[in-house]
Amino acid sequence: MDRRSAIKAVTAVAGVIASFSLFKSLYNNRLMGGGHVVELSDFQTLIGDIAETIIPKTDSPGANDAGVANCVVKLIGDCESREAQQSFINWLKRVERDSEKKYGQSFSSCNYPQRVTILIRYEHNDEQNSLFRKIRLRVLGMDGMELMKKYTIISYCTSMEGATQALAYDYVPGVYQPCLAMGAGQKCWATN
Structure with missing residues (x-):
C-alpha cells in the first residue's frame, strides 16, 4: 500500500x-x-407491572411487594444519563404500543402469559457474547430491557422483602468464610 x-x-x-x-x-x-419533558414517574405503574412480570410473586414476595417500581424510577433517574433515561422512556412507550397492537389493551391489563410474550421480544439471548452486542453496548448503551432487568434485580435484592424472604439473610454476620457448602433447596445469601 x-x-x-x-x-x-x-x-x-x-x-x-x-x-x-x-x-x-x-x-x-x-x-x-x-416539547413536553416526560418524567419517569409518569410510567411508575408500567414499570411496576414489568418488574412484577420479571419477578412474579410465588412462595416469596414479588417485585410489587418489595416496592421495586419506586426504586427503579429513583435509580434510573439518579444514576443514568439524560439520554439513557429518554431511551428508557421510549422503550416503555414501545412496550405499550406493542401491547396495544398485539392484544388490544395496555400492558397492565394483559395477563401474565401475554406480558411474558411481549417482553420476550426484547430479549437478546442470541447475542450474549457476540461482537455485535459489544459494539451496540459501546455505541448505544444498554437497551430498555437490559436497564429494566438490571435495576429490577438490584432493587429487589436490596429491599427488605427480597433480602429477608427471597434470599437467605444473616442479621449478624460472623467470621468470613469464603466457601460454604449449600444444602439442598437452600436460598442464595443476601449478604456476602
Missing part, C-alpha cells in the same frame, strides 16, 4: 467516525430539545 492510499483510508475512517459523532450529537439534542 502506498502512502496516498493509506492517507485516503485513514481520512475515510476519521470521516465516518466524525459523521457518526455528529449524528449522535444531533439526535441527542433532538431528544432533549423542546
